[in-house]
Amino acid sequence: NGNLQELEAVVSTQSTGRRQEILTYVSEGIIANFSENVSSLLMENSTSILITTALTHANCDVTPLLTALVNLCKEDAEAVNELTTHIALRNVLQNATHQKVFSDALITEIPMETFKSWSTSNRGAFTLLRVLEHKSADQHQVLVDGLKKCNVSESAQSAGRDKLVEFLAASE
Secondary structure, X not given: OHHHHXXXXXXHHHHHHHHHHXXXXXXXXXXXXXXXXXXXHOOOHHHHHHHHHHHHHOOOOOHHHHHHHHHHHHHOHHHHHOHHHHHHHHHHHHOOOOHHHHXXXXXXXXXXXXXXXXXXXXXXXHXXXXXXXXXXXXXXHHHHHHHHHOOHHHOOOOHHHHHHHHHHHHOO
């Protein structure tokens, strides 16, 4: 019985080591490819999940992929309303490793007019809530103040908008 446990421990250690070797070998290429093709990857549910998986498991610098996601949002204000993009953004914003860097990048790179546009749609408002709720972003208060000036409560009612209005009112 003791020998079996020792054998299981050795196999487990070898498997973990081999997994790390493989991740190190492929991560850079995957992140580079996904960064260049982020728009097309977000066209379908089956491929959009690959972005989240790559960010979670990559064994390299993922900044290029995070930058590609921010640039997509900057170039296409409506992208946040697409289901696959919304889910990918939500997953990145919920990832403890990347949420602060990604939130800061969104806040500093995306124009306030785009955030105002996001606040008028359900998915956009929920994305803004994800950016704001952690309060870890360096630029958190800048976004809160900007959204308060936009009179979010005057946009069409939706669950996301209602939660955003509630959050902004509580952050006074």
